[in-house]
Amino acid sequence: MKAGIVGVTGYSGIELLRLLQFHPYINVHSVYSSSQVGMKLSEVYPQISSLANYSLESIDIPKIANEVDVVFIATPSGVSSTLIPELISQDVKIVDLSGDYRLGDPAIFEKWYNHPGPRQEDLEKATYGLSEWNREDIKNSSFISNPGCYPTATLLGLAPLVINKKIDVSSIVIDAKSGISGAGKSPSKTTHYAETNENFSIYKVNRHQHIPEIEQVLKVWDETIPYVTFSTHLVPMTRGIMSTIYINSISDSITFESLYELYSTSYEDSPFVRIRDKGNFPSTKEVYGTNYCDIGLAFDERTKRITVVSVIDNLVKGAAGQAIQNANLMFGWPEDTGLQMVPVFP
Amino acid sequence: MKAGIVGVTGYSGIELLRLLQFHPYINVHSVYSSSQVGMKLSEVYPQISSLANYSLESIDIPKIANEVDVVFIATPSGVSSTLIPELISQDVKIVDLSGDYRLGDPAIFEKWYNHPGPRQEDLEKATYGLSEWNREDIKNSSFISNPGCYPTATLLGLAPLVINKKIDVSSIVIDAKSGISGAGKSPSKTTHYAETNENFSIYKVNRHQHIPEIEQVLKVWDETIPYVTFSTHLVPMTRGIMSTIYINSISDSITFESLYELYSTSYEDSPFVRIRDKGNFPSTKEVYGTNYCDIGLAFDERTKRITVVSVIDNLVKGAAGQAIQNANLMFGWPEDTGLQMVPVFP
Amino acid sequence: MKAGIVGVTGYSGIELLRLLQFHPYINVHSVYSSSQVGMKLSEVYPQISSLANYSLESIDIPKIANEVDVVFIATPSGVSSTLIPELISQDVKIVDLSGDYRLGDPAIFEKWYNHPGPRQEDLEKATYGLSEWNREDIKNSSFISNPGCYPTATLLGLAPLVINKKIDVSSIVIDAKSGISGAGKSPSKTTHYAETNENFSIYKVNRHQHIPEIEQVLKVWDETIPYVTFSTHLVPMTRGIMSTIYINSISDSITFESLYELYSTSYEDSPFVRIRDKGNFPSTKEVYGTNYCDIGLAFDERTKRITVVSVIDNLVKGAAGQAIQNANLMFGWPEDTGLQMVPVFP
């Protein structure tokens, strides 16, 4: 199959290119960019000069649809909603990595993103691509809205407990931490080395746009969930997300073993979700460069509170890797096709 | 006044030496070490070669008591409890930076520290040195047990709400993050550069020895508090702690302004606690190298949950700086004497 | 004395403010900025909210000259040369931290800076402020051009050998490395966290504007020096410069001891230059936050080559600290007045 990457010069775009080199069935045919048309991609990223010699092409929808079988859109928020309306009428599979089509309600989108969202009719055509929990819909879809990085780590960590109604629904507190690459490739004060190195900060308290995305999915799983508290922090590192999740149990009889059993069973057919043994918790580097989501679990008998620790590489399982996983599902291949990387460690 | 530093080669010890260079009334007279007696301190730390030429002396209690007016003990856990029993009978003021005398109950100590604690009779002589909330006792004490780094950040963040009974007492969740210097100077897997750099990890889930220290103080402030959930993470940076604290409000009528008023009033006579304006949250680097504790506040109307963000430099307000602040109180000087550093930024 | 800081929001500017808090005779009276006039400085840097409450004032030369006794100019290259012509006719001492007045020849300036330099007549009024080697001129000057960060580390490392004519003059190779704060406060690809973290790079090979600055001073010391090779690298850290300098000896009879004697004697009256013992070399962190320049020395009998390792904190000895040292000299105070900080370690 031939793939196109729109927005290849961003971090999710170049990661798609890196990962697709390992893919046995998908070949990156063309790469597109709005800002640097005509340049060689290797002028932007000299480290890929030994790959096929891509030139940045302009974003011409009919031409893209004609050239490729699947198009990955890795543009900043607000751009893909200018491309999708024309693209979805074409005969091409689409995986949109931006946030534009994740929220089903345009009013909620506008409230959290502070600008108008896409049309309702197009939203209804998008399938939310949390691979592990939406496989059948993804297989039957040709337009995937790829989940956000924080929601991926968080929802995979919460799903077994929420779906099985084991928790106090109003008690969910999610303390999330991310490496700086999550802020993208555009320089700013937030990404300025001297201000972020040897520093740990919190941002967008109670107003991160991933809050409604998480709540929307949780409500599908359990409509009684009223809200979550979700905070985001910046860690002085490039890649990696950890969501530390605190939930009150509704049962006293919970144990680590029962949690482990619940999670292992929930993910027994999910090659990328790995559950840790008792007393063992994942760190972000243990999934570095891979599509894994590693989960650690604890139940505290003193407080009757469950702690779930979920880590991903934000650019892989949180972006490009899950996008490929979704493409695999759409094409009917095993979902781990071309994604069997080993974490880069140390 | 003459000061002695026991355990000067550790990170809290060398930080005491650094900070006391600015102090107008305290002069470091002697430094002591169990492991490197006879060496010049500048052989261990060449960067202080331009200071007074200290030699490492052996730990001889009567000699120490004879030589100095105040002794700072900055040894690993388990060491100071071998020195204190003899020291407290001498005419010398003591500030113990280790955890040995923080917990009032030897049984609780042994449960969380996994080795026997000090004698009950000596524990009763120690004054817990959380400077901002225990000033009068500290002024009248000659033996201070300096608080832990995490408890300092956490308790300063919680105190106004707890003391004024504004919260659901069983709802406290503390997600704490620390730089690696908190693990001390002794090399280990945890502090190995290649394993901690570009990595974010969680450790001692539900079993960190600072949990009972935090709970002990909270119960003094509000005896109805049953427990807290407290998690600790390692950030790939050297210095800095952030405690992100989540609490359910018992009132719907709370606002940022009411929180700000409560905190500002609570700390109006505390030169080292600074409360941030609405929407502004501190990062760890903004207190780097100083004795400040900066606090940011938020109330989420959707969830009725309060978020408190409290940051310190773990080696200063979390160790050496608060120790000097306590010495200042013991000697009757303004508590910020010699501690008016400006954060090193960037 | 009253000081003013022009360009206070840059890294050298805020570092001047930090360091001058320790100064017994200089009080920062006013701070100036072209871009954010009217703002509180604590809105830009919340970490200094506990200091005097500075507002950013506009840059009005006669008003500045009227208000303060000394003005530190910490603006980007090209700005100070628009202020200096008017300022030098006023009765105020000036320390210019930018590169505008370091090169005596406007033609050389334009060649290396790629834009026209200041007027020759103003250049002639500037005194190059390498404190340790130009004390008498500095004392008699009222307009100091503060040296560049790399030239400071490099020239202090080379001076004893060059002045005493111990070396093959065409053999000097300087391999210099700097933390990222040297690139200033303005976000760019070069300072973007995700691109610089876990990365080591070289830049401006054979065309760094500090090359002619170094050569100009070396030629004053030994007119036979034809050129130097000088390379600059970016280290993934915030502060610190190391210059590793390689020079062919003209003598076979050189030893470490003779080098040590030469350097110790050369700097015996220089409180900020510290020479390391045999086999001991400084690292950048050992001068962190201070005005020290630490120097290590080696002579290799196999190759007859001398290695000099010179480290500074680029924002202190390489900028704000040396500026204050020069102000001390201009006012006739001991040059280390207010500069006796201890390195922040770890």
Place this chain on the structure above:
Amino acid sequence: MKAGIVGVTGYSGIELLRLLQFHPYINVHSVYSSSQVGMKLSEVYPQISSLANYSLESIDIPKIANEVDVVFIATPSGVSSTLIPELISQDVKIVDLSGDYRLGDPAIFEKWYNHPGPRQEDLEKATYGLSEWNREDIKNSSFISNPGCYPTATLLGLAPLVINKKIDVSSIVIDAKSGISGAGKSPSKTTHYAETNENFSIYKVNRHQHIPEIEQVLKVWDETIPYVTFSTHLVPMTRGIMSTIYINSISDSITFESLYELYSTSYEDSPFVRIRDKGNFPSTKEVYGTNYCDIGLAFDERTKRITVVSVIDNLVKGAAGQAIQNANLMFGWPEDTGLQMVPVFP
């Protein structure tokens, strides 16, 4: 083919395992360790729990030789020389990643390594595995001594100039910088996070054991080379080496274009060596996780000095990757078999 890895728990060992997952013809059959026999490898490295379930086996030479076709030895210096004498008499191909068999002269070994080296007769059986310059010997060998990380970057950078006799042979100065993973997995002061983070240091000045390794190869290429000056620095990052090499040209007529031509031609059949265009220099992250060696070139007309900038990933091209490249050569496969990774960026 079946491979065994001795010393799999070290960083080179685990990197071999990571890279060999991509290899189409080599399967890791067994892993060996002296210290943790019987443990599951996934207990040491939980991040590989999804790979084949390896148990650490004891180092039994005849059993190893019986089980596998090629054995990679990734043990600390001094260990492989206790295994090799027995191994080389077996019918198994050997790639030794340690330094034990790199120096042909036991006297030189002892001088630089400070302990006795292997037997002369065994040294003579080893083939030095600098793949690009020793292909024919490697193809015919069954015992490869894999080059050191610094020598690999340095020799690949120097080879075209030295072999073609373009330089002043006594002028070579190599300023090398490495990430901390080069120091291995054993915790020490050198690898302690709080001491290496935000720090840049130099070590083993004029006495690094890679100096004789570099000189030995250079003398093979040009026997008139008397020595090199070679310095090593520690960069606060995990992976990556840059060698910045300074050489005096013997010709005035050299240009960038002539250098580029020389290097491009020299490496036209070497898939892992990439030469940069004019004015473009590699950074370490641009080869992260891959077997590439990227080289940038400059000639300074002012000084007649050539600068060569050579970067590698120390754990890949500097260790595990080159080891696999050598195994590929020994087995007669294309040398890039299984090594076509794309750099992990950012």
